[in-house]
Amino acid sequence: MSKIKPILAALCAVLLLAVCAGCAGGQENNTQEGRFExxxxxxxxxxxxxxxxxxxxxxxxxxxxxxxxxxxxxxxxxxxxxxxxxxxxxxxxxxxxxxxxxxxxxxxxxxxxxxxxxxxxxxxxxxxxxxxxxxxxxxxxxxxxxxxxxxxxxxxxxxxxxxxxxxxx
Amino acid sequence: MSVRLKRILAAAAAIIVLVLIFAFLQALLVPKYMESTQEGAMIAEYYDEPVSHDVLFVGDCEVYECFIPSVLYQEYGITSYVRGSAQQLIWQSYYLLEEMLERESPKVVIYSVMALKYGTPQNEAYNRMTLDGMQWSKSKWNAIKASMTEGENMLSYIFPILRFHSRWSDLSSEDFTYLFSKDPVTYGGYLPQTGVVPKTSTREGDKLKDYRLPETSMAYLDKMLKLCRSHGAELVLLKSPTNSWKYWWYDAWDEQVFAWADEHQVGYYNLIPSDWEIGLDWDLDTYDGGIHLNLSGAEKLSSWFGKILKNDVELPDRRGQADTDDYYGKMAERLNQLKEKNQNEQD
Missing domain, CATH: 2.60.460 (protein yfey like fold)
Structure with a gap:
């Protein structure tokens, strides 16, 4: 059990990073919508x-x-x-x-x-x-x-x- | 003295000290509006008025930069006060009027109709300039509730330090000089501008998608009329003679106001077509290209409109009364000193 905890923690961190990156990616997509000029x-x-x-x-x-x-x-x-x-x-x-x-x-x-x-x-x-x-x-x-x-x-x-x-x- | 009592007294003393520090910091950090943006100091000056008034003006810059109480008094014996502020919204005018009618009984209330176009809260900076100067009352509470924009909260009006704490880095000598008292910036509510910038633009207002005046505004106009009549005052509506492209008075709005005034038997004066009759010279009588009148323009307008008021409304001639002679005499003298100072600076 003591070995599993650090692995679980690392997995959570990776997941969190992935979600945040996804959020940031989403924001980037919004700015790529363009504009009328x-x-x-x-x-x-x-x-x-x-x-x-x-x-x-x-x-x-x-x-x-x-x-x-x-x-x-x-x-x-x-x-x-x-x-x-x-x-x-x-x-x-x-x-x-x-x-x-x-x-x-x-x-x-x-x-x-x-x-x-x-x-x-x-x-x-x-x-x-x-x-x-x-x-x-x-x-x-x-x-x-x-x-x-x-x-x-x-x-x-x-x-x-x-x-x-x-x-x- | 028991230990317990000593502790209670110590705690009480500590609270008092904290409150005093808080009050001091708040007084220091709130804007003083003495040297710049004087519009923020106007609303509070009403409470220092030593005389009562037969005429009260309420509204935006189209009253406080147009009508001079000392001119109205010296030429016609009309006692008046201009409770105006920048972008004063109609619900703010209503609650200011409600507050004033608790204190005095004017015969006439004159409302500037330009602000009818705003049916929703507009701008926090303008709100603060109108509302922070009001003394606490049910009227102020309701005015704040009706005015708050998104992001504003009542607590910041109860404790303005919550709003202005960031000014600590912008403090100037003005904040210390006027920490406990302020000098008057207006002349019976009139805020003079002595600059001259001729009106050159011929641009008209942009086309609108919807020319209906907001229902909220018209509802408050109804309330204002009811308030005036319940206090024995006659409501008069007024559009100043200025008409610039950004603050354009549309014919459709004029028709709606005229129709409302006709229906409710209220006087309405649209002074835009009367500029020539008033004697306004758009090369000389405006300080910002025709948006507002300067002192010269306001003198002409006050003199002209005073005659209209005397003819159309029963107003007593208060000249000869010692207190009003003294008060408006000093006001006129102070205004003359301003004109002389301006003339000397130009020479």
């Missing part, structure tokens, strides 16, 4: 990204709207307009984080070449068929990839809006 001029932009890392590569913005938060003047919401798309960020004075990317016209494309003006069938072909949700007179399709969501507004069977944003917790 928008690519402009070779630069990929995604929600949750540090905007300072890509700001210069996007080139000069055409418009910038800023809004400070009540009581926290260093905390600012910003919207950078680049003509065909805009990037919404939150800047807390230390880090500026991408919150949302909005496509504004059909000169730019999202996942699988989707663009404003496409028929909804193309959305289904690229992203899969989904039930539409209705809100404020428009129909919406929501697709999730990793921690990001692509929201596609549909009116009369055609894409009228495309946004990529963080998935709510």
């Amino acid at each position: 928008f690519v402009s001029g070779g630069t990929a932009i995604w929600p949750g990204q540090n905007f300072n890392e890509i700001k210069d590569s996007l080139g000069a913005y055409l418009t910038l709207d800023e809004s400070a938060s009540c009581a926290f003047p260093d905390m600012k919401d910003k919207v950078y307009g680049y003509g065909a798309y805009e990037v919404y960020t939150v800047d807390d004075g230390k880090k500026e984080t991408v919150i949302r990317i909005t496509l504004l016209d059909d000169s730019v494309t999202a996942e699988g070449g989707l663009k404003i003006g496409d028929g909804e069938q193309k959305v289904f072909d690229v992203l899969g068929k989904k039930e539409k949700q209705t809100a404020s007179g428009l129909e919406y399709l929501f697709y999730v990839k990793g921690k990001t969501v692509m929201e596609i507004g549909i009116f009369d069977g055609y894409v009228v809006s495309i946004q990529i944003m963080e998935k709510d917790n």
Whole structure:
């Protein structure tokens, strides 16, 4: 019996390690789910990204709207307009984080070449068929990839809006 | 003295010492809001008011950065207080009002409707700035219960040291200077901003999926009306003249508030279309690009709205009363000193 105990203890330890490794492996699988991105001029932009890392590569913005938060003047919401798309960020004075990317016209494309003006069938072909949700007179399709969501507004069977944003917790 | 008695006294002394140390540490570690984020110091200042008020304002920055009690008094004899705070949610306004109506009997309560858009708890930092300054009461307890976000707990409000203990590494001279007492940061609840940043953005608010004002908010509005009427006060709803893209007042919301006000025979003033009439200059009268008014803008608005109030609501002219003349006179003088100081710094 005294010889069996150490063997049992060793087996338990191995099992425990295996379970923990499995858990860690599971977490790694989650991060490999990917995300929706928008690519402009070779630069990929995604929600949750540090905007300072890509700001210069996007080139000069055409418009910038800023809004400070009540009581926290260093905390600012910003919207950078680049003509065909805009990037919404939150800047807390230390880090500026991408919150949302909005496509504004059909000169730019999202996942699988989707663009404003496409028929909804193309959305289904690229992203899969989904039930539409209705809100404020428009129909919406929501697709999730990793921690990001692509929201596609549909009116009369055609894409009228495309946004990529963080998935709510 | 018996040994037992000595032990009891020693134990009692030890407990008292521990309590005192605890109280001292708590007083040291809680934020003072004197030099930065002064919004956190506003709510508590109400308790030092030496006069009662015919008008009480409740709400968010659209009251505390818009209405100046000394202007309302000196031009119209209206006594008022602005019990505002940053992102004050409607249930917080309700419980603050409930608390104030235990202490005084205003004729009019003015509520800023912008916060109706929030139907659920939002942000712990803003909660603390509104709630920590309230004296303990059933109103405070209920306000905290209604406001707590995920992760917050009542114990941290009862013992704020539980929330702010990590500030020990961020302590500054402000924490020691204002350990036992604070200076007033407001002027009857009005928090002045003297900067000038012109409004240049023409961006409008983002399209929403749902334009309905939350049921929770409208339920609290019903409660607020009932509370006011049970205390003989008239409720007035107000939307300030500011309208910036991040804090956009949608037509759909305006229609809902108008409909509610009409149904309940409550006055509602949407001042957005009145900016020209008020005399606001969006190049000069805002300190943050049109989100809020600065001192110059608030003076114009207070002067203009005071006339509306006098015309539309029966309010006594308290000028000539020694206590209010003295109090609002000193307030106006203090504000003038601030303006002079600001002018000197610019020259």
